């Protein structure tokens with residue numbers, strides 16, 4: 001092991017350790033909040049590549065924009081380390097091994113093209129209206145954990161666009177969505193608990209059985225839908241299936257549901273097995289739920305903390321969407337320039353997938369160091385977005401004008417990447433921006449948001465997605 005790690009001997013080493021009453025605690029013995037702080041201290045101290053150990057495992061860490069860009073765009077650095085295996089669904093792009101992932105990702109990219117995303121507006125709209133109805137039921141002045149509502153809305157959206165909006169009315173849908181959330185929670189916890197890495201040990205815990213139960217529920221619900229879809233597709237052999245061709249019929253204006261796209265791709269280009277379709281449907285839902293829900297919850301919290309920004313976003317929304325029944329389209333969303341900058345600033349402060357990990361499949365050179373195949377890397381978008389050398393002295397303030405075109409022009413283009421970069425970046429980045437804007441429009445048109453939480457007191461937890469140590473607690477006042 002020592003020989004294998006010799007390449008790193010000249011790199012600075014961080015000791016992610018916390019001392020308490022003269023005793024040193026390693027990163028694995030810390031709470032999620034402490035772990036988050038200690039890791040970020042390390043990222044703040046080291047400008048370029050540095051090393052740290054978790055147990056015997058050497059990890060290379062980086063937040064320098066040019067190195068992050070080089071690493072994530074490197075064709076030999078597209079593998080995910082073994083702890084992504086805990087997600088299971090190994091035949092879906094999120095956790096698939098490189099060999100399988102490569103062909104799948106190429107075939108799936110067009111299923112997230114703009115024309116298809118624009119066909120989802122009616123579903124985004126419908127789910128956001130439901131969210132507002134739920135929020136209107138709350139007693140006046142009640143303090144509410146907004147993330148509970150936004151994550152449910154995001155989950156319904158991604159369920160609607162992945163399996164079809166009729167699924168939202170289907171019996172067993174609530175249990176299905178609960179099972180999905182439960183699996184996400186259990187997998188995140190396991191990823192952060194080294195003592196549960198061994199399958200043998202994990203199988204002896206109640207969490208394992210809970211996970212199995214939830215996985216079975218998920219599978220049987222999704223498999224039933226898949227079988228029904230296959231039968232319908234066989235019967236109707238519908239719309240032309242070249243995803244990059246121009247729309248020819250009204251059919252294309254209907255939501256182009258992901259599972260239907262997978263079935264039609266299987267007819268024309270790369271064939272997907274039932275297991276691959278099932279896994280991709282489920283990982284898209286897992287990856288798309290917590291993330292977008294958190295982005296809106298953070299957005300609303302920032303709006304509550306900065307009333308002047310809230311009034312400006314509200315005024316812009318009212319200018320372009322004055323009446324209730326107005327259709328939200330891609331063109332009308334483009335007019336929301338300030339809202340766009342506000343959302344970008346939200347994701348700068350809270351890149352909801354704050355840390356990611358990779359592994360190189362072949363030896364690579366990075367920052368003058370030859371790094372052997374199989375090395376684990378971690379990238380912190382959180383630290384990248386807080387580099388004063390990129391963002392200037394106001395790096396810690398919340399200011400949507402950080403994204404004014406003239407300011408962006410003078411900045412290193414790699415200083416901001418909430419959706420990662422390179423071939424294995426987020427496939428749902430544009431989906432997320434569109435769906436979160438629709439949710440925000442509906443919330444802001446109906447409510448004024450306030451909070452007792454303070455920006456300077458916000459603290460976070462280390463995890464698969466960026467959670468706060470407190471809930472997203474706000475008060476909602478009806479606008480009319």
Ligand code: HEM
Nearest residue numbers: 093094287288291292295352353356419420426427428432
């Ligand atoms: C604000 C919302 C979101 C953020 C900040 C975000 C961020 C990210 C990041 C940083 C990655 C790279 C992970 C890695 O390299 O390990 C990723 C991957 C991924 N995201 Fe997102 N995401 C968001 C929303 C979504 C949505 C809405 C979907 C689907 C509808 C989605 C689907 C995926 C998938 C499938 C991957 C894996 C891609 C692959 O390995 O090829 N994400 N996301």
